Every structure is written in C-alpha cells, then in structure tokens.
Amino acid sequence: MPKPAARTQSSRSAPPNAYDDAPDTDATFRRIAALPDGPERSTLRQEVVCAWMPMAARLARRFRHRGETFEDLKQVAQLGLVKAVLRFDPALGTPFPSFAIPTILGEVKRHFRDDLWVVHVPRRVQELRGRVRSAGHELSSSAGGRTPSAAEIAAHTGLTEAEVRLGQGALESFIAQSLDALPGSSEDSHPLADTLGALEPGFDRVVDRESLRPLLRALPECERQILYMRFFGEMTQARIGLQLGISQMHVSRLITRTCARLHAQVTADAPDRRRAS
Numbered sequence: 156m157p158k159p160a161a162r163t164q165s166s167r168s169a170p171p172n173a174y175d176d177a178p179d180t181d182a183t184f185r186r187i188a189a190l191p192d193g194p195e196r197s198t199l200r201q202e203v204v205c206a207w208m209p210m211a212a213r214l215a216r217r218f219r220h221r222g223e224t225f226e227d228l229k230q231v232a233q234l235g236l237v238k239a240v241l242r243f244d245p246a247l248g249t250p251f252p253s254f255a256i257p258t259i260l261g262e263v264k265r266h267f268r269d270d271l272w273v274v275h276v277p278r279r280v281q282e283l284r285g286r287v288r289s290a291g292h293e294l295s296s297s298a299g300g301r302t303p304s305a306a307e308i309a310a311h312t313g314l315t316e317a318e319v320r321l322g323q324g325a326l327e328s329f330i331a332q333s334l335d336a337l338p339g340s341s342e343d344s345h346p347l348a349d350t351l352g353a354l355e356p357g358f359d360r361v362v363d364r365e366s367l368r369p370l371l372r373a374l375p376e377c378e379r380q381i382l383y384m385r386f387f388g389e390m391t392q393a394r395i396g397l398q399l400g401i402s403q404m405h406v407s408r409l410i411t412r413t414c415a416r417l418h419a420q421v422t423a424d425a426p427d428r429r430r431a432s
Contacts, residue, residue, distance in 0.1 A: 180251060183199055184243060188245055204233075208233065232259050232262065232263055235259035239258040287319055287323055305319045374413065380399075392406045
C-alpha cells in the first residue's frame with residue numbers, strides 16, 4: 156500500500172492575515188534574540204523595520220477615507236511597526252506577521268480614538284459611532300443610496316434607537332467645522348458664524364434691577380417715594396417738590412445723594428455677586 160505523500164511547505168494552509176509578499180525576517184529575529192543590547196542589535200531591528208515599511212503603508216491605506224491624511228496615517232502605522240519589532244519575541248512561537256499586523260492596526264485605531272476627536276466623547280459613544288457609521292454605509296449601499304432611518308439601523312445592529320441616535324450625534328464630533336463654512340448648497344446660505352448668538356444687553360439690566368431691589372426697599376420712605384415719582388412716574392423735580400411740599404432744589408439734592416449711595420452699594424457688592432454666580 157503506497158504511503159501518503161508528505162506535505163510540503165507550499166501545501167500547508169496559510170495562517171490568517173498572511174501576505175504573499177511579506178518579508179521573511181525570521182532569521183533576523185533569531186539573531187536579534189541572541190544578541191545583547193547594543194549597536195548591532197539596533198541595526199538589525201532597523202533592517203526589519205525597513206523591510207516591513209511597505210506592509211505598514213498598506214495597512215494604513217485601509218483608513219485613508221476617514222478624514223486623516225495618508226501621510227499622517229502612514230507615520231502612525233510605522234510607529235506601530237516599530238513597537239511590534241521592539242516587543243516581538245520569537246521564542247513564544249508566534250509568527251511575526253500575526254503579531255505585527257494587529258499591533259499596527261491597533262496603533263492606527265488608537266490614533267483615531269484618542270487623538271483626532273475635537274470634542275471629548277466617551278469610549279462607549281465612540282464605539283456606537285463606529286457601529287452606526289458602518290451600518291449606515293451598508294444599508295445605504297443596499298438601498299440604492301437612500302439614507303437609512305434610526306429604526307432600520309437599530310434593527311440591523313441590534314442596538315436600541317436611543318443608542319443609534321447617540322451614535323449619530325457623535326458623527327459630527329470627530330472633525331470641527333469652520334465658522335466660515337456655508338451650511339447647505341443654496342446661494343443664500345450664510346456662514347455659520349452669522350448664526351451664533353450675541354450677548355443680550357438686556358441681561359445686564361435684569362442683573363442691575365435685581366441688585367437694586369433690596370437696596371430700594373431699605374431706603375427711607377421719602378427717598379423711595381421721590382425716586383419712584385421721578386424715574387417710574389416720569390415727574391419733573393418741580394412737580395415732585397410741589398406734591399411733597401419741598402423745594403425743587405431739595406428734591407434735586409435728595410435724588411443725587413440717594414443715587415450716589417445706591418451706586419456705591421451696588422459697586423461694593425459686585426465682587427460678591429460674581430463669586431456667587
């Protein structure tokens with residue numbers, strides 16, 4: 156009975172994520188492991204990094220449509236490659252591609268997760284954003300470009316509609332939009348800066364009135380009555396004097412003195428109000 160043919164190296168199934176053009180650096184890693192720290196070991200590591208640079212660039216290219224320049228992505232992927240080379244231990248028996256590729260991809264994903272958000276978004280919301288974004292692309296492609304609803308995305312992902320809306324809200328938190336940008340495509344659109352609110356001048360008047368209210372209550376009856384007739388009743392000083400039986404000059408002195416005292420009290424209390432607010 157003939158013996159079964161021996162399995163050759165070429166007939167073995169390739170490991171997951173293997174690449175046909177991956178450089179063979181196994182022998183170099185064995186030499187690195189046998190050397191002490193020093194210039195020769197550093198030189199060999201640099202050779203491995205240079206050999207794997209094209210692979211790092213290829214992995215970075217997967218993320219080129221996510222709002223980051225390819226050159227920046229390539230640098231991040233190369234950083235992940237350097238970390239993989241420094242940490243790799245051939246004695247553990249794991250092939251270098253199986254260790255390096257997840258390390259490089261993880262470094263790029265970490266870059267997107269931690270360094271590019273213009274608004275701080277919790278990790279859970281970032282994950283929801285990724286799932287909602289991917290599901291939106293898949294459903295839109297299968298529906299001829301139609302934007303899927305929150306209910307459709309929820310059914311597709313197994314999320315609740317509230318979670319989908321939370322993830323959709325984070326879609327705009329990744330990249331800041333310029334205040335000079337024109338929302339929409341119509342010719343009548345105005346820059347976003349024109350939609351920003353301005354400081355309402357009436358707010359200061361409200362604060363002043365509320366600050367004066369207890370001070371006015373504490374005034375003597377005569378002074379409070381004079382201020383009311385002058386500033387709320389719009390009466391002249393002469394008419395106030397006739398009604399109260401005092402001279403117009405005396406009314407003028409009372410108004411000036413009372414207003415100066417109120418101003419001094421409000422000014423003195425301003426730092427306390429600011430601290431309280």
